[in-house]
Amino acid sequence: MSATRLLVCDDSAMARKQLIRGLPEGWPVSVSQAANGREGLEAIRQGRGDVVLLDLTMPEVDGYEVLEALRREGLPSRVIVVSGDVQDEAVRRVEQLGALAFIRKPADPVLLKETLERLDLLAPPSSEPDATISVGGEPDVSFHDAFREVVNIAMGRAGAMLARVLGVFVQLPIPNVNEFEAGELHMALLDAQEGERLTAICQGFIGGGIAGEALLIFHDSEVSDMAKLMRWHAQAYPELEMLLDLSCLLVGACLSGLAEMIDVAFSQSHPLILGEHASIDELIRLNRHRWKKTLAVEISYSLEGHAIHFDLLFLFTEDSLDLLSRKLNYLMD
Incomplete structure (x- = not known):
């Protein structure tokens, strides 16, 4: 045969x-x-x-x-x-x-x-x-590859939820996974800003010894368009309230997908406006002491048919790296 x-x-x-x-x-x-x-x-x-x-x-x-x-x-x-x-x-x-x-x-x-x-x-x-x-045997799997795939699955779950809420098609990226010192993270975010003003929402998360911050970052010029998309259920929907709700939805869905993959139960803090209408330089200056060395995951969502793009960043603490590695070992072996 x-x-x-x-x-x-x-x-x-x-x-x-x-x-x-x-x-x-x-x-x-x-x-x-x-x-x-x-x-x-x-x-x-x-x-x-x-x-x-x-x-x-x-x-x-x-x-x-x-x-x-x-x-x-x-x-x-x-x-x-x-x-x-x-x-x-x-x-x-x-x-x-x-x-x-x-x-x-x-x-x-x-x-x-x-x-x-x-x-x-x-x-x-x-x-x-x-x-x-x-043919060629099984591929070798690095920590970054394994973690990127876990994030990819979690990102897809969040994207599907967002698509249902907004009635749009969400264009999903390949997530970026990198380890940064605080200064390197600063430079990477400055490159992403390209001179525009930003509004960011911050939520802390922790579970099983794994902790970090999630940042939802919008260019100010796109916030009002996003608020209009989410206004279908309310006559008056303040833009900042929309951002807080969106952060809870996306961060919660991503953490839920991640938790399922690595068998950890995460809890998350209430979302906070971080440096409202501030430049990324100000955001980094205000929070440099919290980020130090970090495992950074960047997810850049966009909505088909709309000029709306936003970034979701997960910044895992340095202490979380060893625990994440151990959680992913069974997937890499």
């Missing part, structure tokens, strides 16, 4: 590793891997993608563009999307582009097997001991 040529296309080494380990036992399959959509398309054109497990949020060429190229070029791959972007509109769009199914991350091996069986893609198990062949 010839092996099914399976392509796992995801920019996260951890996600690829989890999918490969979750494949049905005994399935005669030859596995190839791609770290972005461009590599994935090259592999498919070379005949290494009878079945494709495809992520959506990737650099260079994303999953939507891969599906569009498959349709345009008439490539016969059968695609199952496996993504952290769980918006209803994302599911509708990929199915419209030809994906056979959508599985939310992290992919449940039982659901993956049921989906393959339902789509008649799972051939009978082979009796040969080397029926499952992994």
